[in-house]
Amino acid sequence: MVILNCHGEVDSDKTQWTKKSTDVLEFYVNGEKVVEYHADPETTLLTYLRRELRLTGSKLGCGEGGCGACTVMISKWDHINSKIIHYSANACLAPVVSVHGCAVTTVEGIGSTKTKLHAVQERLSKFHGSQCGFCTPGIVMSMYALLRNKSVPRAEDIEGCLQGNLCRCTGYRPILSAFSTFSESGSGCPMGANCCKQNGVINAVDDPHSALNVCFGKYDPSQEIIFPPQLMIKSRSEQHQTLKFVGERVTWFRPTSLDQLIELKSIYPEAQLVNGNTEIGVECNVKGRMFPVIISPTCLKELVTTSNTDEGLIIGSACTLTSIKEQFQDIIQTTETFRTQWMRAFLDMLHWFAGDQIRNVAAIGGNIMTASPISDLNPILMANESIATFRLHSRAKDRQVLMDQSFFPKYRTTCAEKGEVLISVYLPFNTKDEYMKAYKQSKRREDDIAIVNAAMRVVFHPGTCKVLKFVAAFGGMAATSVMPEKTIQNMIGREWTEDLVQNYMQWIREDFPLSLDAPGGMVEYREALAASFFFKFYLYVKNCLIEKGIIKENIKPEEMSALDDFSQHYEFGTQTWQGTHSNQALEDLVGRPVKHVSGEKHTTGEAVYIDDMPVYKDELYLCFVTSTRAHAYVRNVDISKAMTSPGFVTYVNHRDVPGSNNVRVIDDDDRVFAVDKVTCVGHTIGAIIADTQAHAQRAAQLVRIEYEDILPIIVTIEDAIKQKSFLDPSKQIIRGDPDKAMEECDHVIEGDVRTAGQEHFYMETQVCLAVPKLEDDEMEIYSSSQDPTTLQSQVARNLGVQRNKVVIRMKRMGGGFGGKESRFWLVSNPVAIAAHKCRRPVRCMLSRKDDMIMTGGRHPFYAKYKVGFMNDGKVKALKAELYSNAGHTIDYSMAVLSKSTIHFDNCYSIPNIHVRGTACRTNIASSTAFRGFGGPQSMFITESWITKVAEHLGVMPEKIREMNMYKEMGEFTHYGQSLDPCTARRCWDDCIEKSNFHKRKEAVDLYNTKNRWKKRGISCVPTKFAVGFPEFRCQAGALVNIYTDGSVSLTHGGTEMGQGLHTKMIQIAGRCLEIPVDLIHISETSTNTVPNTIATVASISSDINGGAVKAACDKISERLAPLRKEYPTLEWKDLVVKAFMNRISLSATGYYKVPNMNSKWDLAKGKIEGRIANYYTYGAAVSEVEVDCLTGDHVVLQTDIVMDVGRSLNPAIDIGQIEGGFVQGYGMFTMEEPLHAPSGHLLTVGPGAYKIPGFGDCPRQFNVHLLRNSENDKAIYSSKGIGEPPFFLSASVLYAIKSAVGSARNDSGIFGPFRMDAPATAERIRMACGDNFIKQHKHHADEKEERNLTPWSVTA
Ligand SMILES: Cc1cc2nc3c(=O)[nH]c(=O)nc-3n(C[C@H](O)[C@H](O)[C@H](O)COP(=O)(O)OP(=O)(O)OC[C@H]3O[C@@H](n4cnc5c(N)ncnc54)[C@H](O)[C@@H]3O)c2cc1C
């Protein structure tokens, strides 16, 4: 044991800080003791684990507590209650010094592929719960921490523990299925007595019917690693040991008595008191702030305990939210219900407050003192008239302050005096005649900050419904948490009757006069929420009063729906597919649901991503200097301050590029570094190179740039249309004569619609490590690129060397989704240039913030259409103008536009059509490839006009869809390609039947007649996706090397980003070589093994690389055939040795090109000849939703998908793509909306502001079926590409929502077509409902213009 360095000397600060203190950090990691003599308080636990301890299982996904990729379990001895506590936490926010005396468990500590997987890891991998695997260690650790506290959790515990984790790949269903096996109902093998182990079956996955049919071991909690006993023994003495850690810029104190704390605060009045560091950590990690003195109060009994009085509860300011929750749950059990109403409100709110990792460490005092205008707790504390106690060194007595409006005098400010410490907060119990509730609405239901929250409390004169007192507080309605003072006054003496609601709406508007340009935007929606919340409260209280017999008149049954919550629980879904032929050999795994080859390694943290690679001794780090202006000349770049910053090595810019500064994606218009002009915020100007990441980031902050703005700044499509800022030429497809056909139609309608962009939000941000070889200008580059060959050519051009000097290596990406198809160059090329200049390895992994600002996302679209149709709904003619927002450079925008025009028919035969697409050049980051490549946007536009036709005719959209759908045979697309056979209708019919659509539609209609404020909707949407590429891209290569121990090294041109490409390639190689797949290994994709590869995109990679792998393996099989014939019983390994001895080559390349791809395109003229798609993948989905019409919130009750994937190569992986694509699409169509300021700055940066779907958004029942008896002679083994095609099916949710909103509108007397843009956010849903609350809160449409207001945000 290491002896701690206890100084016991008078502190140099000349304070009373004379207790014994230590500056040696001591803690345990995975059972091993760690002692650190130079701990820097600015180092996070995550950085320490990854860089110092080389435990790279925990990942950095955001650095702000928003994704959970960094989740670890922290255990400590609770000396007050004498027990060990285990909790999950975000290692990216926890300062390493905060775990002094704790035991940290990381994913590496619980199981390994080398020894034994933990039950969590085993089940997750067996249930196909990982794809790219970047999120997986964090998810494993959240579940693990839950099990350490509750070995048989309830379903809601499991869902709760995952609220703080995100996954961008899987769609969550398989993870929930895997973990539900730990719950009471699911413990043990789901097969029970039929468990395959009992029946002696070894290959448990060889069952073609259900992913649930998986065998796994029992979970035995007694086998868990023990808490280090030394920490229990030491803990008490350590409580009396003060800590002081002095870092490069920050000093951290952990006092052991309140007196010490108060004294410290008097010496350092500006010091931050850090409990969970969930606010301060974000300020430092994301905003680059630094607080020189930090004091941790987490050891002070007065601050970490609660105490009961007869009248109320005193909560210590450092009590964590989880500890508060546990105590409240106990108190509620033993206290009269009416007394604890505020506790229930608090508990309700805590459910929606962040995720477990945050709640476990964040303290109530941190929430109060942050004074956020959207704090979830402050409105409750205010409405319950709580009293805060402050202590100040120079004052004899504590100060007690009522938490009312004056507590928060201005934005993020409390009434605390300088140096004052919040000791506790007192909350009085409620009385018999009062009622209290809290409400919150966010963009995403779980783990999101509020748009508006509120707490309301009413006290009646005893036994009456006459208001004695009304107290309410709101968040999100002003710069602070506010109380509606007039409303509070006016309520007094009023009876609790219907007219109060009407009066309230008027009063609240006067209390909260939000201007249309108010920060945060969504002004009318926020006002409507403030009204709707009261209406909910009104009904809730009325219901209580009815139950007490105080009010006699009942609430109308249909109004009661305002009170019901959505039920949250996930129910099982089913997944079905057609099994393999009965005569297929057992070891031939093609067509079987084989696990992802890296699945187990994902769960144990052994899968290595680029930033997990060990740091070279002389390695440097790069941090970008980017533009903060959208359109400007760069007049001066001053790096003088940065040069004096610690660790600074050099600055690189365009002058350091030895070759060409240009970057060619399709056109040659991108530059590695801007030269003298910037055209978007985030445009790369230069980069700082320093010895460490922290130093590079700090130095980059010190670079000063002088700009001269250029006008105009074009942000939106509408701006671009006004300024005629277009990329030439437009793309168009013309079939027939739509103008003439319109004249013959019974109806002609026009409309317009918009889809927002979408951020890729791959969990691993763009990353690169470049290693110069110091000889012949060679360079080795590890880059998260979907297109290594293009990167190779770009870097060679930038460095001015031949391509054969540059090797690109790519093992795996933590997700790509098109975002790493071209935009990798933004990181990789500057890193390569810096490595060349410094002649040292250089690394850069973008921060989430930089990644979102710099790299761009999906193209936003705006469309105008005119459609002609007959009385029966048959569409005869269509004209449409599509506009996409391309951003500041061309990138793939023209190709995306082509794909949009090609997909504009979706699944419908339209005899006369003219669709024209134009790309707009704007001053935002370049829009780029994203799953579907423009197809989802254009199919969405199509479904919008289809829906409008239906609304116009007063029939179900499904009828119009069916009527116009392509038939199975004899159909041609609008660009003249034959579809034979088109399985759209088969998928559709199967989906309608399997989902029981018509019966459920009746039930939905019935539900809607009975409910006024909750509405349901159901919708079926088909999809057709063209799988194909321009001719030259339809080729691939592979290399197979067989070694004389029988092992096989396989390489091909595709990259692995989670989609399971390598798994499928190994399955194919196994079949071709007739060997078990565990003999085959794919190490990585590299440009020196398989040259001139094609980007792994467009859902075509299995087809082309599979063809190449097969060709290579077949070559070797052919060479081995004579030996096999001669020695039929020879084992594979011996066969290989024999072949070697017979001088038969055991290495072969394979090459494949898709036959008959002979298209000629001229979309500028609207002409396409030949086949542009090799084939089409079809599908259909039915989704049913429930909408809260008062808040705009919704849940997806059920989704059923039928997808034609031909003969699936691997049904588990294909279903994973379908579910994952669906949920990613669900994000696009319901919640993800990048917002820009009119100045061009992206406002929705990081997971805190930009919401992708979380666990709670997974359809509660999620059924996926692969279409049976489908063949495809155009791709390997009759399979079909699947990455992109299912994405659009998520639009079924939007149209189900639209249908539910339609019912709400009808109840408000509004009939006829209405527009629903994507995404259908809570705001759009609520505002579209059009009820009385909305009408009253709609500002005059032209108020903005009249007052010349600049909106807070715009949608690009
Ligand atoms: C991912 C994520 C999700 C979140 N979700 C929510 C949410 O849903 N709702 C919500 O309301 N908030 C949310 N937050 C904000 C934050 O978690 C809470 O405000 C939390 O309660 C802060 O507590 P803390 O202990 O971590 O604060 P810290 O970061 O430790 O401290 C915050 C501030 O409080 C001051 N302070 C702390 N204690 C005292 C004291 N005793 N006396 C004087 N000053 C003190 C500190 O000096 C510091 O300025 C979220 C944050 C993150 C990162």
Ligand code: FES
């Ligand atoms: S990296 Fe810690 S939560 Fe995202």
Ligand code: FES
């Ligand atoms: S597997 Fe979850 S983010 Fe990729």
